Amino acid sequence: MRKILIAGNWKMYKTQAEAKAFLQSFLPHVENTDPARGIILCSPFTALDPMSQNLHGSRVRLGAQNIHWEEVGAYTGEVSGVMLKEIGVSYVIVGHSERRQYFGETDETVNLRLKAAQQYAITPILCVGETKAQRDAGETEAVILAQLKADLVGVDQSNLVIAYEPIWAIGTGDTCEATEANRVIGLIRAQLDNPDVPIQYGGSVKPSNVDEIMAQPEIDGALVGGASLEAGDFARIVNYE
Ligand code: 13P
Secondary structure, three states, rough: OOEEEEEEEEOOOOOHHHHHHHHHHHHHHHHOOOEEEEEEEOOOOHHHHHHHHOOOOOOOEEOOOOOOOOOOOOOOOOOEEEEEEEEEEOOOEEEEEEHHOOOOHHHHHHHHHHHHHHHOOEEEEEEEOOOHOOOOOOOOHHHHHHHHHHOOOOOOOOOEEEEOOHHOOOOOOOOOOHHHHHEEEEHHHOOOOOOOOOOEEOOOOOOOOOHHHHHOOOOOOEEEEEHOOOOOOOOHHHHHO
């Protein structure tokens, strides 16, 4: 059975105080949400601890935005699985295109981070997706299949989420057509050994397009950036029709 998972990726937004204020406003909106829908909030590292305390007893799961592959060591600026687990983190985004583009993450480091998350029983959300130039050159399928092949070596597909995030649709307001996202996600699923891995779509998901996106048969959820920052918008997304 594939799970439905709606995740907010707050990126580098929200102080601790802003994160707490968000939860106060957001949590009442999901009290009656279908229990079959998983809800995840991925905050910056600095807000994880207050988020964890304020989510205690709630159905919303906590996510981080990256994880290092070693448990401890001289890796300035990195955070390990043991540290995330201690705070109560259940999910972690790995291989987001912003990490790959701006911080030099490669398929090799993405693979190490995925395996590290699983070692700590944290579920990684692996992001894959093509650039506009790659799409225009007809390379979408090849790029994504190559990412999957390299990223998933030795990864346990029973504790994994994948997000298809076309880079040209991130933060641009330019959503991928729902049917096209559905097609690519079907292709991704065909590459997997486990057909039950939940596969999300991400890229300019908002209250006005979430219903159409979630109506697609291959799409199991959404990874939401900008529209997850406002409690009312994210509540509308989670409570899609
Ligand atoms: P937007 O929803 O702001 O386009 O961001 C998508 C994203 O990158 C989620 O990880």
